[in-house]
Amino acid sequence: MKGLMTPARKYFFDEPVRRVGPTARASAEVRGKTMAETDLRSIVHTMMPQVRADLENLVRIPSVSLPGFPGEPLGKAAEAVAELFKGVGVGNARVAEVSGGYPTVYGEIEGPPGAPTVLLYAHYDVQPPGPEEKWDSPPFEPEERGGRLYGRGAADDKSGVVMHAAAIRAFEGKPPVGIKIVVEGEEESDSHLDAYVLENPDPFQADVIVVGDTGNWKVGEPTLTTTLRGLATCTVEVNTLKEPVHSGMFGGPAPDALIVLIHLLAELHDDMGGPCVPGVDSGPWDGLDYSEETYRETAGVLPGVPLVGKGTVSERLWTSPSVTVIGLDAPQVEGAANALIPSARAQVSMRVPPGQDSREARAALARHLDASAPWGVKVNVTEGLEGPAFLARTDGRGYDAARKAMLESYGRETVLMGQGGSIPLISNLSSIAPGAEIILWGAEDGVAAIHAPNESVDLTELEHCILSEALFLRYLVV
Ligand SMILES: [Zn+2]
Structure with a gap:
């Protein structure tokens, strides 16, 4: 049964959280400026062997959340994600039970006074691998071929998990903004977090919400997803x-x-x-x-079939x-x-x-x-x-910072893309935090084959994404 595979814990979301408020930049700038003097690009590049090891570690855990698959790997993956975030400086990262479902990993880093709070979302559960014979290498044994790391979840969405962790690590656990991490275990199945968010809005309040579960339309072409159909x-x-x-x-x-x-x-x-x-x-x-x-x-x-409409x-x-x-x-x-x-x-x-x-x-x-x-x-x-459908507000300073960060990371202007399907959690987050900007990006590029055999992530793309996210955190305050 779902949710019973990890020991029952106190539900941690409801611990007191710092209120988010208008931005007084003064003290936020101190940290931001210090970091601005260091070269995030080389920091991120140096971190990549570790990032890859972290990603491989997660891909080896077959955390399929769909009914009929064992729950034990989900508990293991949640623990691994909590450890990962603890290791990068989120000291209070913890596995939080979601009643009726698989746990969510939650944690916070208090920002400098007056700094904005950024919620980083990803999910550690994955789709089933499907027939193994359709894979060129075993789905839960990560393998690199041609600069891409293959394995179920390598892109969707364990790349998002390691991207968030690495962006925090780039600041040695002291980012210039407040951070909340929410890494769920049921995005691919019937999420219990969606309803939880509506009932318990406080822990999810933020100035900017970053959903690291999409990708560029093409490798190397920085893309922000701004609409979702309902x-x-x-x-x-x-x-x-x-x-x-x-x-x-x-x-x-x-x-x-x-x-x-x-x-x-x-x-x-x-x-x-x-x-x-x-x-x-x-x-x-x-x-x-x-x-x-x-x-x-x-x-x-x-071939020969016309397009309609x-x-x-x-x-x-x-x-x-x-x-x-x-x-x-x-x-x-x-x-x-x-x-x-x-x-x-x-x-x-x-x-x-x-x-x-x-x-x-x-x-x-x-x-x-x-x-x-x-x-x-x-x-x-x-x-x-x-x-519900979703339409991002793109005129705030979160989007400004995101565009600037991607431009610096990729050396190219950002394009906007829509997505044909709905992500219920995003609609719920935007309804409980109506003032928050919501940014959708990540390393799931157009050929990542998410939900299909031979899923993969481009390791250079992942590095660019991490750099974008680190720069973004900096640009929010400087
Ligand atoms: Zn996903």
Whole structure:
């Protein structure tokens, strides 16, 4: 059972925490300035063998959080993460139980008076490795090939864990800002931390929240993820007959439930194949221009298959809804009988563009499904899941510091990118700390193959990320 594999502990999040407040820079500058005189680039470069050893150590622990996998490695990984952060100067780093789930590693470093507080988030749990024969080296035995370190979790998200630890280590445990670390163990499964954050907002208050669980769209191209689409699902059920009846004897006058459902589902897209749910609109996108070619290749679109909808690929992916039928209850083709179908059911899932309320979007989807039933047939629509979309505020000093840090680290200007899926924790953090800037970055580049066989992290990219994060902490105060 989840959460029982590590000894029960007092829940540590609720210890008193320092209030965050407006920034009086005076004393923060003392530490910041001292560090500004040292060369973070060479410090980080010198640290890399240690960082790699830390990462390999974590990758060797098969901390798969999904149901059906043993819980013991999760406890072991949590302990290893707490030790890692203790070792870099977070003296109070501790394994904190999350009721009903795997523990979260939490710790704090008090900043100089008046300095901003930065919350660093990552997760130590990983996806299952899948079939081992699809891996070129065993998933939990890290191996370097061509400058990339291969292994499950090497990128998602143990790279984020070591990135945060290394950024703190670069300041010898005395960063110029206040630090909170939150490293969860259930990001890949049913997170209990999401709800915990809403119920216990105090420990998660910060001026800037850094989520180290994304990456550059391409190695060496500094990228900040600024939008996430939300989620809204509905189930629609059609009942037209008491039971299946012979299509020769009865076919014609009575509406077949599956045909009704097909007509209704066809109304979810327009003539160009774009999503069509009244009340849920597309928005503009002015960040990275995701090319059609890259999209085709990464999504695995078969040759000759046209792309559908309108607008740029970036708009369609990041600031527009998308609608998919993710489940369908209908008779199978094999063994199909010549009969009218009495009942049919579909689950419809919509990605909600940033800036739109996901509950309203879900209601709009339900209304549209209901109104689309043909020929006066009544259908039952049930609203399902809902997850908020996210739109980062990018005009604050956290983003200024992040852009400046990436420019110095990579020698290139930052591009903005969206992400097609939702991360519930981010929405929850932004609702409990509405004033906080939220920065999403990390070492999960476009070819990191997260959740897939042969996941890897580029070690040079990881070094650039660590340098970016260290510089970012400095630039917040100087
Ligand atoms: Zn992740």
